[in-house]
Amino acid sequence: MLSRLRKLGARGALAGALALSASTAALAQGTLRIGMTASDIPLTTGQTDNGGEGMRFMGYTVYDGLINWDLSSAELASDLVPGLATSWGVDATDKTKWTFKLRPGVKFHDGSDFTADAVVWNLDKLLKADAPQYDPRQSAQGKTRIPAVASYRAVDPLTVEITTKAPDATLPYQIAWIMMSSPAQWEKLGKSWDAFAKQPSGTGPWKLTLFAPRERAEMVPFKEYWDKDRVPKLDKLVLIPLPEANARTAALRSGQVDWIEAPAPDSVASLKSAGFTIVTNAYPHNWTWHLSRVEGSPWNDIRVRKAANLAIDREGLKELLGGLAIPAKGFMPPGHQWFGHPTFDIKYDPEAAKKLLAEAGYSAAKPLKLKVAISASGSGQMQPLPMNEFVQQNLADVGIQVDYEVVEWNTLINIWRAGAKADISRGVSAINYSYFIQDPFTGFIRHLQCNFAPPNGTNWGYYCDPAMDKLFDQVRNTFDKAEQTKVLEKVHEKYVDDALFIMITHDVNPRAMSPKVKGFVQAQNWFQDFSKITMATAGR
Amino acid sequence: MLLYILKRLVYVTPVAFGVSVVCFLLVHLAPGDPLSAVLPADATQATIDEMRSAYGFDKPLPVQYLIWLWHVLHGDLGTSIATGRPVLGEVSRAVVNSLILASVATVIGFTFGTLFGFVAGYHRNSLADRAASAVSVFGVSVPHYWLGMVLVIVFSANLGWLPPTGAGPDGSGNWRPDFEHLRYLILPAITMSVIPMGIIARTVRALVADILSQDFVEALRAKGMDERGVFRHVVRNAAPTALAIMGLQLGYLLGGSILVETVFAWPGTGFLLNAAIFQRDLPLLQGSILVLAMFFVLLNLLVDVMQTALDPRIERA
Secondary structure, eight states: OOOOOOOOOOOOOOOTTOOOOOOSSOEEOOEEEEEESSSSOOOOSSSOOSHHHHIIIIITTTOOOSEEEOOSOSSSBOOEEESSEEEEEEOSSOTTEEEEEEOTTOBOTTSOBOOHHHHHHHHHHHHOTTSTTOOHHHHHHHGGGOTTEEEEEEEETTEEEEEESSOOTTHHHHHTTOOOOOHHHHHHTTSOHHHHHHSOOOSSSEEEEEEETTTEEEEEEOTTOSOGGGSOOSSEEEEEEOOSHHHHHHHHHTTSOSEEESOOHHHHHHHHHTTOEEEOOOOSEEEEEEEOOSTTOGGGSHHHHHHHHHHOOHHHHHHHTTTOOEEOSSSSOTTOTTOOOOSSOOOOOHHHHHHHHHHTTOOSSSOEEEEEEEESSOTTOOSHHHHHHHHHHHHHHHTEEEEEEEEOHHHHHHHHHHOTTSGGGTTOSEEEEEEEOOSHIIIIIHHHOGGGSTTSSOOTTOOOOHHHHHHHHHHHHOOSHHHHHHHHHHHHHHHHHTTOEEEEEEOOOOEEEOTTEESOOOOBSSSOOOTTOEEESSOO | OHHHHHHHHHHHHHHHHHHHHHHHHHHHHSSSOTTTTTSOTTOOHHHHHHHHHHTTTTSOHHHHHHHHHHHHHTTOOOBOTTTOSBHHHHHHHHHHHHHHHHHHHHHHHHHHHHHHHHHHHHTTTSHHHHHHHHHHHHHHHSOHHHHHHHHIIIIIIISOOSOOSSSOSSOOSOOOSSHHHHHHHHHHHHHHHHHHHHHHHHHHHHHHHHHHTSHHHHHHHHTTOOHHHHHHHHHHHHHHHHHHHHHHHHHHHHTOOHHHHHHTTOOSHHHHHHHHHHTTOHHHHHHHHHHHHHHHHHHHHHHHHHHHHHOTHHHHO
16 A cells, blocks of 8 residues: 655745845846865766765756655755655555655656656666666665665556565665666767766756866756756856865855855854855764774773763863854754654763763773774864864863874774774774764664674674664564654664763754855755755845 | 987886886875775675776786786776776876966976076175075975965955966866966966975076186186176076976976865866875876876976087086
8 A cells, every 4th residue: 555645845934044035135046156075076977976965966956866855944854755756655465565656747858758667777777787777886876775675677657666675664765865867868878877977867956067077067957847846046056176175265255156065164253254154954964982882892881881971061062163063962963853752861961970980980090991093084074183182181081081093084984894893993992983864774773783783784883782673673664654753763762871872963064155145945954955046146 | 319318218118117016006005995985985895895896906916007007008097986087088187287287387486486596696695685585485485285375365365356266267177378267377376386486596596606606707707708698608507407407396396286286176186186095096096196207207308308408518427
């Protein structure tokens, strides 16, 4: 039986942080030029690279998924909405069989029809190594995103059936990653992904018109986009890779771009005083210490885990970051739909921390000594060096002595993949790692499920608790969304009450823009919608 | 002369081979996994192994080197892991951009460096000498990227006269010698010119001072030659060394200052190397370094030949 999904109608007012309402100034459609943090234009063929930024600017702009994210509200936590599929549901008798009903009348930018065959063709491009359209580069990005998919077929021109390896209610979140490229355009361009990269064709609200590697990409609205509400208002969207934070700031100040991603925290105050708008919002990101739970790890004692969580002055840390942070109250940001009602209150209470450490057998004479791996920089890692120095001082105040192993970001990723027991982890008892926590799998399951211990997954600390695994199974087997949310709340409560991570802070996804940019709503998501934006003619 | 050039070309061959080995090994010995920046962080081991095999990283290092060398000798520098584009195309475009920037920076540096050097050399211990020396010390000492940022703050952010980043207004990647494109070149070229300016100024000052104190200058003046004639002799004697220094500086600049090109987002070899290093893009890194090293070797050869042409004593030595 198919459960019809209503499109969320939350086209709400903007958050206080977003003082970007359309002004009375005359609005031209205009051109919006964005300075990205990536050093290159993300892969343009469909499944993008460059992480969250790639999907934000080159995924959900030029392409659609069968399921999209609702990016219309700043206040509500972002959730899934119908995309190229109008509805989807699991078979009542066989929980591994999913049926997706496709949106009729959708066209690719090249004018060809979007059909069930195109969906199968796109899944083959990622999963079927012997398919002519198989693309190792897109596969590298997309295959990991749909671990549940076992097989798929076109039932009729507007129906696709996907079978999962086991019952898995998180499939819709996985499918939301997969972007649909045009088979007809690929055929027309000599079956070459390299040629397709220069003239891509998706079904998304934007069409790519210029692609200059490492320098620039330009997009124009796709006037025939299926969701008339999301046909872009701008004349043109321009993407410019500017990996150096100071170069981005200079480009914004001089009017070379109208919008920059991730301004350096120390430039925020001067940008504000120069009349630029700083836009922030909560989103599914956290900045944690991921703890080792191998035999002999001091973190196996819950009193130590709780003590460390109570020792950190998160408000002070926020001040250090110029206010660009949300102090952690859990693994998910406060107000998240899966936050639930944990009983352990994460706050700054050094006295309680000292008491817990004393109970655990540590004292001034016998301090707890730890080694932690941190990076000097990295995507999503915020300002790891000063932040970790701050945490180190906090912990020292309650009697925990921390030594850091500072490694390069790519090395930390390799440590994270290899696990706490690997030689490359150098015997550290924790790693400072920031997480993309957008869906049940990336948010919870991958970190702590028993059988995801390395090399099978990224349960770095080898945590294993049958009770948690049972909850994860429940998440996968609860197909009713409201019921699934209740289970996810329980998962999060266990994360917090058992103090399974040192939960420190959340980034606020800052971006700086010219006051000419109007109508942008910063969703609580890694991805954003550029369709509603207009440019004022007057102003900077 | 022709025999000399041929001899020099023969010397270049083992150097080129050595360069190929060193650049291949250097890149491989660097820590980190070449695929870690390309794959999603939570890619499965199976996906990693599949990609490793597709790029040939699962073969022994000597085999990898031989395969790479074989392709290089056939003009194929491989495919960038991060972009999937041919490395040769990526590097060629970047080299052209860096060549434009380096040439302009060298011309600025050489012009002003020579000017300051001559002024200081001719008027030793005067106020002009001290001022010229101060400028050249500043040129050698000032951090490139800091100067770049200062210029951007003043001329782009505050005055709004010049664009702070990029190579042109259209992002086509093809720099053209028109006014609009020239505006994009000014700040990075000035920033990059200060080091060669400082080095050439100091070198020329020392050369001029040395030449002016030699007996033949005294003799020329005693014979009644006017100062213009003496100056021509000074220039002729100083030129080979100054030229060699300039050639080396051009080589350094062609390597693209990673910092300056990153600050100005100038799409040259420095910018490309920076991206390749951060993305652990082995083929791109190897290709870029190899092409740059070869440029350096050939530039040295060119400087040697030009020096010999200007001063025949070198060939006889």
